[in-house]
Amino acid sequence: MISLYSLASVLFWLLAFVVFYTYLGYGIVIWVLVRLRRGYAAPPAQPVEPLPSVTMVVPAYNERDYLPAKLDNCLAQTYPADKLNLLFVIEGSTDGSAEYLASRQLSIPALSVISGTERLGKIVAMNRAMSQIKTDITIFTDANTTLNREAVSRLVARFAPPSVGAVTGEKRINTEGKESAAGSGEGLYWRYESFLKKLDAQLYTIVGAAGELFAVRTSLYEPVEPDTLLDDFIISLRIAQKGYRVEYAPDAYALERPSHSVSEETKRKVRIATGGFQAIRRLAPLLSVGRYGWLSFQYISHRVLRWAVTPFCLPILLLLNILLLTQPNVPPLWIGLFWAQVLFYIAAGVGYILESRQTRWKLTFVPFYFVYMNVCVLAGFLRYRRGGLSGKWEKSRRAA
Template sequence: MELLKITFWVLFFIVFYTYIGYGLVLYVLVRIKRLFVGKTSAGADPSYEPEVTLLIPAYNERDYIDQKIKNSMAQDYPADKLKICFVTDGSDDGTPELARQYPGVAVYHSPKRKGKINAMNRVMPLVESPIVIFSDANTLLGEQSIRRIVNRFTDATVGCVSGEKRIISKEKDTAAGAGEGLYWKYESTLKKWDAELNSVVGAAGELFAIRTELYQEVEPDTILDDFIISLRVAQQGYTIQYDPKAFAIETASANVQEELKRKIRISAGGIQSVVRLRTLLNIFKYKTLSFQYISHRVLRWTLTPLCLILMIPVLSRIALDEGLLSNSLYTVLFWGQLMFYLGALVGLILENRSLRIKVLFVPYYFLMMNYSVVMGFSRYLSANQSVNWERAQRAA
């Protein structure tokens, strides 16, 4: 029984550290750093206006092209220094034809669909601007987003800058909208602290930028291209910075099934990324970056979901031995665990209902995320995740 108790606390520590503990440690480290070097600030040179390319991969995005181009052209950045470029490999719904109707918009089209990263690899050698900004076709950027991202590159140590992904939040949301929105708010906080301590560990594909010269051609079967591209910049000795005021807005997934589909793909890509970026696990070489990478990403995609599963039989066995009606710590934790899973069941029942009390969906969304990791791992092992991605349906 003592061995079971030790096992439980090891499992509990890993889960707690992954989702709460790392945030607490990160906050303390950032506060300590501020005592010695002060709070870091974003670049603030308004005269820094290099040429930039806004590169937008698009597959059958005709419904979004008009608003995306108009939104891009409305950016607070000199029009003669902003090149808008669409890559539309495989699109057959009129996306490239519609984009070409706008003067000054470059369209690189290939009739054969080989996946997003193949399209990016094909076009990146043609980019001549010193900075390239990647953005999705179905997201809208804040008016200052490009200017704010570009300004971060006034620091020569910065090789990549990530913007913030914002989910349109409604007063009443379903499980998908509420869970996704809360998740990204928490992620944004962690990213701000990660960046202040050292470097963000991965950029969001909705909006991020790199120094063009640092781009490394990515394997054609890569699932999380944004993650791989940004961290390979970090591997070259540069930092990934984060500006939450440079943001991309999109609606939440239409429902939990659509969000689960997206999460499973991300999880399969996460396992793939851990394998391909395995040198980043060398904490002696990459030091703080390795610590952040393992704490913020690797544990979520590998060990922690397994720990959550194992905690159920381990804690149940201990609680039965202690007595289910006793007041021992393990019994209290057992009932707390049971209530959490019952809360997830309530979320399942209410998943497609719009509610004001969004916290009701937190247990359900949390378990769905970890279930997606298990499914993603299975999909990675079976090589059953296509690089060609059908965009998840979004809420109206």
């Protein structure tokens, strides 16, 4: 009969491996696989000819302050103007967005606007917009982001292979010296995510687009459920589910300011985590590695474990360690592991206190952000279990 000590020990090491694999091990594994396979996907050297027609869709609920800069940023793209259309979707906006865009339409023939007095939510607005788009490629981008001038051209170039159904650009966080730890952590997180996305694309496909900047073949778009929280993730994964690849274009980027404060960033992260659990349920077939192969392997390793498994492992690891300490003749290893966990969480707590005082210490920064992310996931799970989800939501405030 297996002893309690043996069972707890095996479970501890199994969960510890899951945590390690989720955050570091997968990056190592996929790096090795890419080297062994010598890269599945390579960006095309030249775009297809003739150049496809493109529509840039900008959902913008009460974003009047950002609209002038966003519109000018779209018009500054290097893509041929006769191939580029702009569609701003501002349903329900009450801040003068409709009036401003109407004034700009007089001098911009390529600009179209979908407006209305009722706010139905971003997803309903996007579905409505897509029903009117006739161009070959549709690019989604947020109103509060700035794109590099070559972004559209570089996204479109990645569609040269017929196997590519969607392309995601790179999200970059523009942080300044005294930004909050959560905001700076957001930048650190996205730099690591960009590294993993490059490897994902080289192995087979990206597993989830960045909503700040991503493009799809218009013909492959499927209307999304109105209560969907992570529309970019669902749209891109459903295209991948059809057998198309989601390519990565790190040279096409959307620059965004970090969240205004930890409370604003928490609101955003909890919403993303809630949407992650919703997406896992709606994309349940992708859990079948036998059916979807590399796509399922990447999806489970990069997304499912991070959202639905690892956050629950962390408190269990501490509880198991405490249980092992109650056994007779405890080996020094378990004592050391226990105090290592305790010190890690103390460091995270100190990091939180320092952050609230607008001070950051590198020794506590990583523990704080790691614990913070996983606590937000657990909060997102509770939010998902409560139900009553809506596609209508208030955006988090960004730093000025």
